[in-house]
Amino acid sequence: MAEMLSGADMLVRALQDEGVEYLFGYPGGAALHIYDAIFKQQKVEHILVRHEQAAAHMADGYARATGRPGVVLVTSGPGATNTITGIATAHMDSTPIVVISGQVPTDQLGTDAFQETDMVGVSRPVVKHSFLVRNAAEIPMAVKKAFYIAASGRPGPVVIDVPKDATDPNAKFEYAYPKDVAMRSYNPVAHGHSGQIRAAVKLLLAAKRPVIYSGGGVVQGDAAEALTAIARRLDYPVTNTLMGLGGFPGTDRRFLGMLGLHGTFEANLAMHHADVIFAVGARFDDRVTNNPAKFCPDAKFIHLDVDPASISKIIPADIPIVGAAAPALTGMLGRLETELERNPDAIDRDAIDAWWRRIDGWRRRFGLDHDQRARGDAPLLPQQVVQAVYRATRGEAYVTADVGQHQMFAAQYYLFDEPRRWINSGGLGTMGFGLPAAMGAQFAFPDAQVVCVTGEGSFMMNMQELSTCMQYALPIKIINLNNQALGMVKQWQDMQYGGRHSHSTYKDALPDFVALAASFGHAGFRVDTLPELEAVVAEIFSDKYKDRLVFLDAWIDPDEHVYPMAIKGGAMNEMVLTRNGGPAPPP
Amino acid sequence: MSARRIIAVLLENEAGALSRIIGLFAQRNYNIESLTVAPTEDETLSRLTLTTCGDESTIEQVTKQLNKLIEVVKVVDLTDGDHIERELMLVKVRAEGAQRPEIKRVADIFRGQIVDLTPDAYTVQLTGPSEKLDAFIRAIGRAAVLEVARSGVSGIGRGDAMMRL
Numbered sequence: 001m002a003e004m005l006s007g008a009d010m011l012v013r014a015l016q017d018e019g020v021e022y023l024f025g026y027p028g029g030a031a032l033h034i035y036d037a038i039f040k041q042q043k044v045e046h047i048l049v050r051h052e053q054a055a056a057h058m059a060d061g062y063a064r065a066t067g068r069p070g071v072v073l074v075t076s077g078p079g080a081t082n083t084i085t086g087i088a089t090a091h092m093d094s095t096p097i098v099v100i101s102g103q104v105p106t107d108q109l110g111t112d113a114f115q116e117t118d119m120v121g122v123s124r125p126v127v128k129h130s131f132l133v134r135n136a137a138e139i140p141m142a143v144k145k146a147f148y149i150a151a152s153g154r155p156g157p158v159v160i161d162v163p164k165d166a167t168d169p170n171a172k173f174e175y176a177y178p179k180d181v182a183m184r185s186y187n188p189v190a191h192g193h194s195g196q197i198r199a200a201v202k203l204l205l206a207a208k209r210p211v212i213y214s215g216g217g218v219v220q221g222d223a224a225e226a227l228t229a230i231a232r233r234l235d236y237p238v239t240n241t242l243m244g245l246g247g248f249p250g251t252d253r254r255f256l257g258m259l260g261l262h263g264t265f266e267a268n269l270a271m272h273h274a275d276v277i278f279a280v281g282a283r284f285d286d287r288v289t290n291n292p293a294k295f296c297p298d299a300k301f302i303h304l305d306v307d308p309a310s311i312s313k314i315i316p317a318d319i320p321i322v323g324a325a326a327p328a329l330t331g332m333l334g335r336l337e338t339e340l341e342r343n344p345d346a347i348d349r350d351a352i353d354a355w356w357r358r359i360d361g362w363r364r365r366f367g368l369d370h371d372q373r374a375r376g377d378a379p380l381l382p383q384q385v386v387q388a389v390y391r392a393t394r395g396e397a398y399v400t401a402d403v404g405q406h407q408m409f410a411a412q413y414y415l416f417d418e419p420r421r422w423i424n425s426g427g428l429g430t431m432g433f434g435l436p437a438a439m440g441a442q443f444a445f446p447d448a449q450v451v452c453v454t455g456e457g458s459f460m461m462n463m464q465e466l467s468t469c470m471q472y473a474l475p476i477k478i479i480n481l482n483n484q485a486l487g488m489v490k491q492w493q494d495m496q497y498g499g500r501h502s503h504s505t506y507k508d509a510l511p512d513f514v515a516l517a518a519s520f521g522h523a524g525f526r527v528d529t530l531p532e533l534e535a536v537v538a539e540i541f542s543d544k545y546k547d548r549l550v551f552l553d554a555w556i557d558p559d560e561h562v563y564p565m566a567i568k569g570g571a572m573n574e575m576v577l578t579r580n581g582g583p584a585p586p587p
Numbered sequence: 588m589s590a591r592r593i594i595a596v597l598l599e600n601e602a603g604a605l606s607r608i609i610g611l612f613a614q615r616n617y618n619i620e621s622l623t624v625a626p627t628e629d630e631t632l633s634r635l636t637l638t639t640c641g642d643e644s645t646i647e648q649v650t651k652q653l654n655k656l657i658e659v660v661k662v663v664d665l666t667d668g669d670h671i672e673r674e675l676m677l678v679k680v681r682a683e684g685a686q687r688p689e690i691k692r693v694a695d696i697f698r699g700q701i702v703d704l705t706p707d708a709y710t711v712q713l714t715g716p717s718e719k720l721d722a723f724i725r726a727i728g729r730a731a732v733l734e735v736a737r738s739g740v741s742g743i744g745r746g747d748a749m750m751r752l
Contacts, residue, residue, distance in 0.1 A: 120603060125614045129657040132603065149657060184752065185599055185660040309651035312644070 002174035007136030008037035008167035010175050011100070014143035016043045017177040020071050022062065022443050023047065024055040028075025029115060030102030033167035038073075047443065047472065050464040052079050054436035056086020057462070059097045061440025064423045065398055067222060069096040069150045070440060076102045077115030080161075081122060085430060088126040090157040092427025093243060094220060096150035097157045098143075099123075105165040106134070119161045128156030136166045137173050144178045153188025153324075154307040155220060192304060192323030192331060200278070200302045200319045201335045207276035208351035209298075210236045213259065216243030216426065217281015217305060223325035224248065224419040227280060230333050233340075235352065237359055239267040241282050242411055243426040250415030251395070256359065257368065260288040261566045262408045265366035265575065268564070270359050271296055272573040279303045281325045284314040285427070294571035304328055366564075366577055368412050379557035380530055382406060382481045386413040388533050389451060389479055392541040397449040397477075398441045400424065402434035402458030405487035408562040410453040432461030435478065439465060442474045449477070449541070456482045456510060456553075466520040469549050477540055478551045480513060483558040491561045495576075496568075517551035528555035589640050591620070593672060593742045595750055596635040596653060597661040600626050604658040608635065611656065617641065617649050621674075621717075621739030632660065632752075636741045638717075661750060669745035675712070675738040676720045677702070681731045682709045690727065697723045708733060 005013060011034055015023065023046045027035045038046050049055040052074045059070025074083055080101040090097045104113040120130045129149045131142045139162070146158040204210060218227050224247045231238045231254055238248040239259040248255055257264035259271055271277065277299045282288070289295045292314055303310075303317035304325065311320045321328060339346055386409050389397075399414055401407040401424040416422045423441060425433040438452040459480055469476060481487075489504040514524030523545060527536045533554075540550040564575040598604045605624060612619050617639060624635040639649060646664065653662045665672075682690045682704075694701060694711045697719065703710035713723055717740055724732055744750065 121606070124607060124610050130603075183657070186657050307655070309648065309655055313648060316644075 002176060004172040005175040006033070006037070006167065006169045006172055007139055007162075008033040008169060010136065010139045010173065011143065011162065011167065012037040012041060012044060013175060014140050014177055015071065016041070018143060018147050019068075020044050023071050023073045024049055024058040024062075024440070025073030026052050026055060026075070026079060028079045028102065030076035030104055030164045031073060031079070033164060033169055034073065034100070034102065034162070036169065037167075046073070048468065049436070050467050051462065052082035053085050053432065054439075054462050054465045054468070056083040056097065056099065057089065057430075057433050057436035058440035058443070059099075060086060060090045060095050060433075061400060061423055061437030062444045063090070063095045063097055063440070064437070065420055065441040065444045067220070067420065069098050069147055072097060072099040074099070074101050075115065076104055076119070077117045079115075080117055080119040084123060084126065085428075087123055087157045087159070089425050089428045089430045089433060091126045091128065093216060093425065094155050095157075096155040098146050098150050099157060099159045101159060101161050103132070103161045103163040106163045107165070109163065119159060123159050126157070127159050130159035130161065132161045133163065133166050136168070136171060139166065140175065140177050141181075144181050145183070148181050149186065153186075154217075154310075188306065188324070189308075189322050190324050190327050192321040192328035194331070196319060196321045197328065197331050197335055200304075200321060201332055201339055203276055203300060203302060203319060204234065204236075204278060204336075205339060205346040206348075207236075208348055209273055209275040209355045210234070210278065210352075211256075211270050211274040211276075212236055212238040212248075212278045212280065213241070213271065213282055214238060214244045214247045214280045215241040215282025217325050218244055218247035219281075219419040221281055221306065221325035222419070223281065223329050226326055226329035226333060228252075230329060230336065233333070233336060234347065237270055237356070239263070239271065241285070241288060241426070242424065244282060245411060245422040246416035246419040247281075249417040251417055256363075258411055259572075260285075261290070262412065262562050262564060263566075264368055264412070265564055265577065266359055266362040268566070268572045268575060269362050271299075272571055273358070274299045277301050279305075280329065281305060283310045286314075289314060290566045290572060290574075291569050296572060378530055380528055380533060380554060382409045382483070382554075382556045382560055383413050384530060384533060385479060385481060385537075385554045385556065386410050386453065388537040389453070390414045392537045393449050393451065397421065397451045398423065398438070398445065400434045400438040400441065400450070400452045402452075402454040402461075403429045403431045404455050404458060405483070405491065405560070405562050406453055406455040406458075406481040408488075409481065414453075431458040434458060435462050435465050435476070438476045438478075439469060439474055442476055443472075450475075452476055452478045454478060454480055455487060456480055456484070456513070457486045463516070466517065466522065466549070469522065470520045473547065474549060475545070475547050476549050477545075478549070480551065480553045482510075482513070482553050482555050483560070484510060485558055487558075487560075488562070494561065495565075513551055513553040517549070522549040522551055524551045524553065526553045526555065589642050591638060591640045591666070592646050593636060593638050593665040593670065593740055594650065594653070595663045595665050595742060596637070596659055597627070597632050597750065597752070598635060598656075599658040599660065600631050600633045601658055604633070605635070607656050607658065608653065611652055612639075615648070615652060617645065621737075623739040623741050636739070638740045660752065663744070663750050665742045665744060668748060670742050671745060672716045672740055672742045673714055674717050674720055674740050675714050676723070677710060677712055677736045678724070678727075678732060679708055679710050679734040680727055681707060681733055683707050686731070690731070693723070693726050697726070699723065
């Protein structure tokens with residue numbers, strides 16, 4: 001005899017059956033039947049946020065840290081629309097989240113009812129897929145499909161919009177959670193085509209100036225191990241995109257650092273001069289390629305991606321491989337071993353050694369540390385703060401970032417040896433992402449060290465979540481690189497608008513962040529000189545604050561810029577390296 | 588090189604599926620010249636034909652992005668092979684006095700049928716490739732055309748080429 005459940009109970013039960021640990025949400029009229037169903041069970045823990053945008057970022061942070069979909073529950077109208085920025089963030093970075101939104105009852109749909117918004121319509125351009133549940137009986141299959149779609153192929157956000165009448169506690173239906181799901185219109189490719197893999201291995205082995213360029217697909221696709229094995233077997237250099245950091249160990253000597261707009265000198269030059277570029281789970285974003293017409297003029301491209309639409313979208317691929325990163329790379333590794341067994345001299349070692357000497361030369365001359373100068377009275381530099389945090393956490397923390405200069409400094413100076421440790425809004429560039437994303441990661445791993453590197457501008461976009469951190473006792477460490485300005489905007493205004501700082505400062509209008517943190521029951525510190533830095537950072541990461549949220553307000557040099565910086569419209573070898581240094585000397 | 592393309596799409600016959608296709612074109616700045624859609628003999632599927640134009644890489648992106656939509660089951664660029672293209676037009680034409688036989692003659696030449704009439708006007712039904720319909724309007728003269736309703740292009744591959752699941 002099948003179990004009879006209401007729509008609300010079915011929804012919560014389906015989440016349980018899907019193995020959901022946390023629901024990040026905020027109640028409201030259209031979602032109240034669902035909230036009542038949550039009240040009556042213990043398996044799925046609901047986390048009450050302070051703003052629905054933050055709920056979406058928390059689910060996203062959870063998903064990025066674990067690889068499992070993060071789940072959001074909100075009400076209709078403003079509850080739903082507040083999640084849109086979070087959904088768009090997840091969409092741009094291909095992370096699996098499932099957003100369940102309450103909706104007005106079916107008979108009121110389209111009548112401009114109280115708190116009615118066409119959520120499926122509003123979210124359509126920024127979701128992988130969405131469902132509008134028409135009646136309660138559809139709920140189990142909608143949930144099953146939503147999780148399947150969100151997490152498979154190129155992951156992404158899925159919305160389930162649930163009209164209130166579909167969750168009526170008095171209307172009961174037979175409940176059975178589908179064991180599996182098959183969709184004739186959705187069959188993501190797993191293994192890459194073996195012929196393409198053979199061709200790719202052949203081209204890789206013949207390379208004289210190779211670069212492996214890997215992105216978020218390697219992290220999201222759990223392919224870091226396979227990628228690392230290939231790079232080490234070949235002894236080829238690896239660069240990561242902003243989304244791909246941790247996909248290859250940051251402390252490995254083969255790692256060139258991040259590439260692109262604020263990439264390292266050596267990564268960008270290696271790309272520019274490469275003869276073979278193996279792109280894995282990367283999409284040739286404009287922040288990487290700069291001017292596509294001048295991009296890597298000598299290179300042949302192998303492009304492996306789970307999304308066929310990403311291949312040859314910006315840069316035509318010579319050898320396209322459609323496939324999930326992990327199985328395709330494992331296939332490639334096998335093929336590589338076979339080839340090397342047959343012909344141990346397949347790689348032109350002299351050419352590769354010469355290539356490494358060139359790369360190491362670039363690295364020595366203009367590695368990232370070039371800009372680590374101490375000025376006369378030495379104001380604290382943001383890079384020094386990130387490096388101190390890196391040392392204090394032994395490079396093992398989950399680090400989230402907001403968006404702006406601090407994000408780039410964190411990406412450049414915190415070296416990630418493991419995937420899923422670096423969590424940032426790379427594609428959409430969402431200020432306000434950092435703190436809630438850190439909360440999602442901390443919920444996923446309660447005992448792990450979670451650090452949010454932020455700036456005061458970004459932090460103030462979602463700082464209401466300090467209250468949520470208080471409620472759930474989240475021991476996040478917030479490192480606020482406070483330059484009293486919207487630093488990246490200001491940097492562009494310095495470089496491109498004659499130093500006219502149009503609406504990028506609010507110097508006399510900042511809160512006392514130490515007192516602000518204290519008002520939520522958290523610990524706060526302030527630091528503004530290098531000599532104090534090490535001690536303060538050591539203290540906040542000591543056992544004394546193991547169980548508390550600590551807010552470090554680091555007052556840094558407000559005039560610091562992020563370098564290197566690509567020259568707009570240029571090739572990858574065209575960069576500005578220092579504030580007064582002008583363009584890089586041609587290598 | 589920008590060329591006109593006719594793309595046929597089989598999609599799940601579900602609420603909201605069409606809006607995703609139209610939204611995709613708007614969002615990605617692709618152009619739609621015409622679009623027709625109706626259920627197929629299999630009522631769970633709709634068939635949509637759209638005409639668009641763009642260079643080769645744009646069209647490649649259009650078909651890839653269409654394929655990415657979860658409700659899209661199959662996408663075929665009919666212009667890749669031999670195909671038949673038809674459009675239906677209903678056109679109301681001023682037809683008074685001495686013009687009436689002349690309009691009728693032009694309609695006959697284009698194998699059109701007069702499907703309705705008033706003392707001052709004919710309604711002509713015409714099918715064919717889009718250029719033929721354009722040519723009819725030129726032949727009648729724009730001044731005589733009172734109202735036009737065109738269906739948009741529908742298309743199918745020639746010979747044994749079949750678009751099915």
